[in-house]
Amino acid sequence: MSKTILVIDDSGSFRTVVKLALQKAGYTVIEAVDGQDAVGKLTGAKINLIVCDVNMPNMDGLTFLRHVKTVAAYKFTPVIMLTTESQEAKKAEGRAAGAKAWITKPFQPSQLVDAVNRLCV
Amino acid sequence: MSPQACPSKSTDPATPTAADTAGMTEAPPTGVGVMTEAVVPVWTRQLAAIQHTVQGGTVELLTSVASILGLQDQLSAELKNLPPDAPFTQALQQLNDDFQQQCEHALMALQFGDRVVQMVDILYQDTERFALELPGMQEASPAEAEAWLNALEARYTTDEQRQFHRGEEVKPAQDNVEFF
Numbered sequence: 001m002s003k004t005i006l007v008i009d010d011s012g013s014f015r016t017v018v019k020l021a022l023q024k025a026g027y028t029v030i031e032a033v034d035g036q037d038a039v040g041k042l043t044g045a046k047i048n049l050i051v052c053d054v055n056m057p058n059m060d061g062l063t064f065l066r067h068v069k070t071v072a073a074y075k076f077t078p079v080i081m082l083t084t085e086s087q088e089a090k091k092a093e094g095r096a097a098g099a100k101a102w103i104t105k106p107f108q109p110s111q112l113v114d115a116v117n118r119l120c121v
Numbered sequence: 122m123s124p125q126a127c128p129s130k131s132t133d134p135a136t137p138t139a140a141d142t143a144g145m146t147e148a149p150p151t152g153v154g155v156m157t158e159a160v161v162p163v164w165t166r167q168l169a170a171i172q173h174t175v176q177g178g179t180v181e182l183l184t185s186v187a188s189i190l191g192l193q194d195q196l197s198a199e200l201k202n203l204p205p206d207a208p209f210t211q212a213l214q215q216l217n218d219d220f221q222q223q224c225e226h227a228l229m230a231l232q233f234g235d236r237v238v239q240m241v242d243i244l245y246q247d248t249e250r251f252a253l254e255l256p257g258m259q260e261a262s263p264a265e266a267e268a269w270l271n272a273l274e275a276r277y278t279t280d281e282q283r284q285f286h287r288g289e290e291v292k293p294a295q296d297n298v299e300f301f
Contacts, residue, residue: 017183
């Protein structure tokens with residue numbers, strides 16, 4: 001059974017890029033359009049890893065990250081932040097909130113797949 | 122500039138008198154106000170059109186790339202049924218690998234369209250906000266200009282935008298994967 005990745009990004013085309021890359025590598029992908037939508041997808045079903053954008057409407061990625069770490073079923077689910085944001089202060093915020101990796105867009109799909117393979121539980 | 126602050130107009134015989142405008146609730150904007158109202162919406166429409174065009178093109182390209190990836194999956198599956206040591210299998214395998222690499226490049230390149238859409242979106246929103254506030258900026262000080270620039274910069278999401286903002290040369294991106 002393939003592992004499931006939750007991909008959160010407000011850009012539909014970007015979610016498609018990530019989805020194509022991950023599906024090609026054999027993963028099942030669930031999509032959410034922002035942090036708030038993603039909170040609704042945390043239904044208790046197994047999610048092996050989360051790929052999350054930072055700048056999004058309604059609930060941004062760092063707020064979602066802090067939230068997910070308070071949900072018992074998902075507190076150990078690794079989170080990769082995938083964002084255009086490359087400021088060190090933001091990265092430090094992500095790290096402090098429990099992110100496992102920070103990937104700056106644009107990225108090579110193979111880089112994302114390597115990171116997911118490495119961190120997926 | 123408010124209409125009341127434009128004395129030359131009051132002496133112009135072509136200017137409507139108080140009686141002429143008695144039925145009007147508000148004088149039409151003049152000066153910076155009228156220019157802003159006339160010009161800025163044209164720019165914001167152009168920015169919205171750029172966004173829409175790039176977005177549409179990106180979606181079309183993504184659909185094509187998704188189809189190519191599907192075809193490449195079929196090719197990979199067919200290759201498993203061929204004798205592995207045959208020269209034509211090796212040639213097809215090479216073709217398949219090249220295919221995969223090109224698809225990977227395409228998925229990377231497609232992200233630039235998305236990036237442009239995001240950058241234009243911020244510019245669009247800032248332009249609209251600036252146009253709204255411009256008529257009240259008649260007496261703006263250098264400190265207020267600085268504050269505006271700082272507020273603009275705070276909304277950027279990429280180093281590239283910050284470098285453009287400061288008029289700096291855009292530096293190539295560093296290694297973009299960092300594990301914590």
